[in-house]
Amino acid sequence: MELLKNIEKRLIEELNPKVKLVLETSRYLIExxxxxxxxxxxxxxCGMCGGNPEEAIPLGxxxxxxxxxxxxxxxxxxxxxxxxxxSSANVIFGNGTAVLTGDYMYAKALHLFTRYGTKEMIEVVSxxxxxxxxxxxxxxxxxxxxxxxxxxxxxxxxKTAVLFSACTTxxxxxxxxxxxxxxxKIGYHMGRAFQLIDDLLDYTGDPQxxxxxxxxxxxxxxxxxxxxCVINQMNxxxxxxxxxxPNPPSEEIDNLRKEVLRLGGANKTREKARxxxxxxxxxxxxxxxxxxxxxMERILEFIVFREL
Ligand code: FPP
Ligand code: MG
Numbered sequence: 001m002e003l004l005k006n007i008e009k010r011l012i013e014e015l016n017p018k019v020k021l022v023l024e025t026s027r028y029l030i031e032x033x034x035x036x037x038x039x040x041x042x043x044x045x046c047g048m049c050g051g052n053p054e055e056a057i058p059l060g061x062x063x064x065x066x067x068x069x070x071x072x073x074x075x076x077x078x079x080x081x082x083x084x085x086x087s088s089a090n091v092i093f094g095n096g097t098a099v100l101t102g103d104y105m106y107a108k109a110l111h112l113f114t115r116y117g118t119k120e121m122i123e124v125v126s127x128x129x130x131x132x133x134x135x136x137x138x139x140x141x142x143x144x145x146x147x148x149x150x151x152x153x154x155x156x157x158x159k160t161a162v163l164f165s166a167c168t169t170x171x172x173x174x175x176x177x178x179x180x181x182x183x184x185k186i187g188y189h190m191g192r193a194f195q196l197i198d199d200l201l202d203y204t205g206d207p208q209x210x211x212x213x214x215x216x217x218x219x220x221x222x223x224x225x226x227x228x229c230v231i232n233q234m235n236x237x238x239x240x241x242x243x244x245x246p247n248p249p250s251e252e253i254d255n256l257r258k259e260v261l262r263l264g265g266a267n268k269t270r271e272k273a274r275x276x277x278x279x280x281x282x283x284x285x286x287x288x289x290x291x292x293x294x295x296m297e298r299i300l301e302f303i304v305f306r307e308l
Contacts, residue, residue: 003040003043003057004036007039007061010057012027015027015108017104021097022100024093025072025093025101026101028093030068033084033085034068035308037164037194037303038064040299041164041171041187042060042170042171045167046171046172046175047171048290048296049177049287051174051177055174056175059113059116059174060167060170062109062110062116062125063125065106066105066163069109070129072089072099077140082213083211084211085211106129121173124170125166132158132162134158135158135159135162142155142222142223143222144246145243146236156192156196156199164188165184165191183283186280186296187280192273192276193276193300196225196273197273199217199224200226200269200270202214202217203215209307221244221245221246223243225265225268225272226268226269227265229265229268230265239256
């Protein structure tokens with residue numbers, strides 16, 4: 001797709017820090033891959049709302065930088081060692097450089113928005129980042145606990161769905177679309193579906209494809225939807241003991257993972273993600289039929305059936 005090629009080009013071009021180590025670290029993340037879903041959704045949203053998608057490219061690039069910044073920070077917070085099949089940036093460059101490069105990329109994103117966006121877009125984007133940071137703090141405050149489904153959705157809405165809704169909203173604003181609230185909901189349901197599948201892949205994914213080790217969330221003491229949706233059929237005290245153990249034996253983690261799968265946690269999670277995707281689709285199909293809308297529907301399908 002031509003738009004994707006232009007996004008890739010711009011993602012590299014806009015990165016021009018003067019300090020070589022910042023350039024190396026930010027490039028390590030950007031060139032390390034990624035599906036570019038956020039910039040794609042931004043430009044497609046602009047196109048399907050009747051705008052010129054090319055105009056949304058620098059805004060989509062800004063949103064991908066925010067995503068990259070959040071991953072740089074997240075891997076430090078989680079003490080992660082792998083990202084996209086390679087050593088994570090914190091391992092290669094150290095925690096300090098990873099965090100500060102994240103700061104650089106976040107500021108760069110806002111800078112792109114001041115140049116190519118509007119005040120309203122900056123409001124949308126900065127509110128999304130505030131919610132992401134809050135959700136991350138909520139998540140770490142619940143590590144080791146068996147959380148409620150309500151808390152789970154508060155966490156994933158904040159850490160993922162708000163950024164996806166910022167992407168679709170920015171696209172709609174770029175097109176001067178009259179009902180950005182409707183378009184915001186598309187991103188919100190897409191983001192929820194995305195994170196549900198992310199959490200599912202932690203149980204069922206092939207590390208070769210996802211680039212992340214299996215059952216990582218459980219090892220980190222994080223209770224996610226595949227577990228929460230079958231918890232009532234399990235021995236809660238036993239589960240709590242494993243979650244709260246800072247160094248759980250790998251055999252126990254593996255047994256817990258298998259029990260979740262045996263009880264149907266994976267299928268239920270995929271179903272839940274499908275329901276969210278369906279909600280996004282319901283709104284999409286009320287828009288004019290364009291190839292941008294079709295591409296957006298394809299992304300929605302990819303999100304639910306992806307293996308990486
Ligand atoms: C990955 O989640 C992390 C996020 C989706 C959001 C992280 C957000 C922040 C660190 C706050 C915002 C900060 C800035 C600078 C914009 P995960 O740990 O479930 O996924 P993973 O398995 O890929 O690590
Ligand atoms: Mg993480």
